[in-house]
Amino acid sequence: MFKLLKTDGHTKARLGQLRTVHGVIDTPIFMPVGTQAAVKTLDPRELRELGAQIILSNTYHLCIRPGMEVMEKMGGLHQFMSWPYPILTDSGGYQVFSLAKIRKIKPEGVSFRSHLDGTALFLGPKEAMHMQKVLGSDIAMVLDECPPHTGTQRQLHEAVERTIRWAEHCRQQPRAEGQLVFGIVQGAGRPELREQCAKALVSIGFDGYAIGGVSVGETEAEMMKAVEYTEPFLPADQARYAMGLGTPAQIVELVARGVDMFDCVLPTRIARNGAAFTRKGTVNIKAAYCKTDPGPIEEGCTCFACRNFSRAYLRHLINVEEILALRMISVHNCHMYVQLMTDIRRHIAQETFAEFRAEFARTYIPSKNLRACKVDAAE
């Protein structure tokens, strides 16, 4: 259950705690993504050392491999992956949208084919909740429909209607002991749909509310708008979770808009592609200028990678394709995200969050792509 400890005086930022079966987590919080029962390249000890309190995993992927029979026999996800701390599982709604090409949406769920071997699968509210019960996650997500943000008004409206209906069904399903269930607000960039969806979910009543349908190809400005259209309709005494977001700068902005929970593949994915997040922006460790750079990824960082290795060494490891490079940059990036959240919480507690936000916006240089979004936002 969520406990709101403090609300920032100048922004909508909140300080809170969410009690789950496997422990209490502090919000605002970042959840590293462990889609297939592993945060790519990192082991539980490393995750714990860098400060991760909760991780995310994915029902769709675990359903395909190893399958729920295995998960059940192995005693659930925590035991299987040796992570005795909180876990949030996504329902698989996003995967159905993002990778199942041949899919048929029906009132009772989605039939589609596995991206691996084409096996015919069916995922409905009942299946999604049952699998998450088997997994034994601390927080289960309802099955939602996440349409492309470019959808027509009618498509988006239907997706919202279906998402609400499925949410009702999910709510009625049996769940694991103490498992929290979060509803997911859809509605793309349409204020009226966001409002409709949020209100309907709140009236059903969930343990927390997620804002979905973001980071699906829209601009940063549109993404912020989607959150702004949704947040006012979410209860203040419940956790709000922005699904799949975001960059460090976006997270700071979203916290200021009242979001408590985040997950994003960027820190781990970008790490494997040779780039690191710092408080000043991303650093491409592959880049030539790191060739003889004796400094750490980020000056002053206390993560294992920065305490021990130079950029020059990490760049070398990338060049010769040593796996250690991917692990160390993943350690750093996750540490950076987790540490950012710790700082955010401290600043909210000390009433200095507004200043922190302004300073961050001033000093963090986003990538070119995101800079384009900033220009977009200014218009």
Next chain:
RNA sequence: GGUAGAAUACCCAAGUGGCCAACGGGGGCAGACUGUAAAUCUGCUGGCUCACGCCUUCGAAGGUUCGAAUCCUUCUUCUACCA
């Protein structure tokens, strides 16, 4: 000493008269990545403008031809075999 073969951009390597500034790899450089089908994907990689275009390249020097990396001559270097 003789015979045969080979020399292509940073490296390997295709190309054997015009469609060649030259396939494809590698390497190098740059960019992308947002509820992970991602240790992935995309672009650039002779020079100048960096658009069109122009200029200099395929061991070296000559030659044949309207036109040569491609044909001929000589030279240089390397490889294999024979002495």
